[in-house]
Amino acid sequence: MALNNFLEFFQKGKTFRPKKKFAHGTIRYSLHKHACASLNSGINLRGAVKLPQGEDLNDWIAVHVVDFFNRINLIYGTIWEYCTEQTCPTMSGGVRFEYLWADGDKYKKPTKLPARDYVNLLMDWVEMQINDQALFPCTNDLPFPKNFVAQCSKILARLHRVFVHVYIHHFQNIVAIKAEAHVNTCYKHFYYFVTEFDLVSRKELEPLAEMASKIAKDPAL
Numbered sequence: 001m002a003l004n005n006f007l008e009f010f011q012k013g014k015t016f017r018p019k020k021k022f023a024h025g026t027i028r029y030s031l032h033k034h035a036c037a038s039l040n041s042g043i044n045l046r047g048a049v050k051l052p053q054g055e056d057l058n059d060w061i062a063v064h065v066v067d068f069f070n071r072i073n074l075i076y077g078t079i080w081e082y083c084t085e086q087t088c089p090t091m092s093g094g095v096r097f098e099y100l101w102a103d104g105d106k107y108k109k110p111t112k113l114p115a116r117d118y119v120n121l122l123m124d125w126v127e128m129q130i131n132d133q134a135l136f137p138c139t140n141d142l143p144f145p146k147n148f149v150a151q152c153s154k155i156l157a158r159l160h161r162v163f164v165h166v167y168i169h170h171f172q173n174i175v176a177i178k179a180e181a182h183v184n185t186c187y188k189h190f191y192y193f194v195t196e197f198d199l200v201s202r203k204e205l206e207p208l209a210e211m212a213s214k215i216a217k218d219p220a221l
């Protein structure tokens, strides 16, 4: 029920970016299908994030980075209209955490921005990374670059900030559309994945540490 409401909500055009898909016939396409099938089969999430035997870690990470980008994009898309310059003048996670945007390009120095602008730039940046053929090669015969895992860690750390903002500032909006179970499952999956492969530092995960320990203990979440 909650998921249906959620799907209905974003199908009304609340999402602001097209979903990134994998090309049929590639290893990543079949890994994506494999990952979806394990999730749908009710297998516990901690088990579902483990690298399937014989598979390449880079491919497994690539599939998950793209999948989390798509899902976080949808989640933010559902609350986007409530995240305004008035409600969220900075990209924060409560009073203790505030993120400044820098991309080495237009924003050379870390800059304070309204959360909506920050998330927009962040998602544009992630989209640029996953569409970069030198970083995410689209065919199986092209190698991943040496910095692939490091760059994915950076992408995942930034995507985590969207969870932080949504959880701390917009949870009531998520509850209002009955999407909290969906968001919690997505966060739990994300959390297990990044901790399984040590991809995001404890420092970045800290704003939601309490949330993470709560969902880890609660089998219903």
Ligand SMILES: [Zn+2]
Binding pocket: 082, 083, 084, 087, 088, 115, 116, 165, 169, 170
């Ligand atoms: Zn906001």
